[in-house]
Amino acid sequence: MKIVEYSRQLQWVGHLRCNHCQGLNEAWRSSGMSECFPHFFCSGCSNVIHRDADKELVWEAATPELLAQIAATLPYCPCGGRFTPGAGPKCGHCHQQIDLINDPVEYLRNPHMVVMDGACAFSDQRPPYQVRIVD
Numbered sequence: 001m002k003i004v005e006y007s008r009q010l011q012w013v014g015h016l017r018c019n020h021c022q023g024l025n026e027a028w029r030s031s032g033m034s035e036c037f038p039h040f041f042c043s044g045c046s047n048v049i050h051r052d053a054d055k056e057l058v059w060e061a062a063t064p065e066l067l068a069q070i071a072a073t074l075p076y077c078p079c080g081g082r083f084t085p086g087a088g089p090k091c092g093h094c095h096q097q098i099d100l101i102n103d104p105v106e107y108l109r110n111p112h113m114v115v116m117d118g119a120c121a122f123s124d125q126r127p128p129y130q131v132r133i134v135d
Contacts, residue, residue, distance in 0.1 A: 001120065002129040013133055016089070016098055016114065023093030026117040026133040036113035038062075040074055044081025046089035046119035049074065053124055062108035070108075078120075089116045 006013050006028045015024040030036045038058055039050040054070050067085055074083040085104035088097045100114065101107045115121050117133040 002127060003132050004129045005132045005134045008133055008135060018091035018094060018096065019099050020096040021091060021094040023091055025092050025098070027089070027114050028131050028133065030111070030113040035111050037111045038070065038108040039113045040083040040085060041087040041089055042077035042079060042081040043084050043087045044077060045079040046116040047077050047079065047122065048113060048115055048119065049083045049122040050113055051124040058108045062105055064105050067105050067108060089114060089119065092116070
C-alpha cells in the first residue's frame with residue numbers, strides 16, 4: 001500500500017484531542033475543496049472510506065433514508081471492523097473513539113476527512129493509501 005507523507009508544518013496537519021484521555025493525536029485533514037463527503041470511519045480502527053458513488057447520492061440532500069441506504073453497502077475494513085455511520089477515529093493513546101460525529105445524517109455533507117497518523121484511506125476511485133505524519 002502506498003504511504004503518503006504529510007509534514008507537521010502543513011496547515012492541514014494538526015492534533016486531534018481525545019475527549020476521553022485528553023491525549024493529542026496527529027492527523028491530516030482534507031481541505032473543503034477536496035469534497036471528501038460522505039466519509040465513514042471503521043468501527044474497529046481509524047481507517048476511513050470515501051466513495052464518490054455515495055457523494056452523488058447526498059449531493060442534493062442528506063436524509064436518514066439515504067444514510068441507511070449507504071450504510072447497508074459499506075464494506076468491512078481490513079482490520080475486521082466495518083465502516084459505519086457514527087464511528088469516529090480511535091485515540092492512539094487510550095484506543096477509545098474520538099467523538100467527531102454528533103449527527104451522522106448531518107455529517108454526510110462534511111467535506112473535511114480526517115485521517116489519523118498511521119491510518120489508511122480507502123476510495124472507490126483511487127488506490128488505498130496510508131497517512132504518515134513526518135517532520
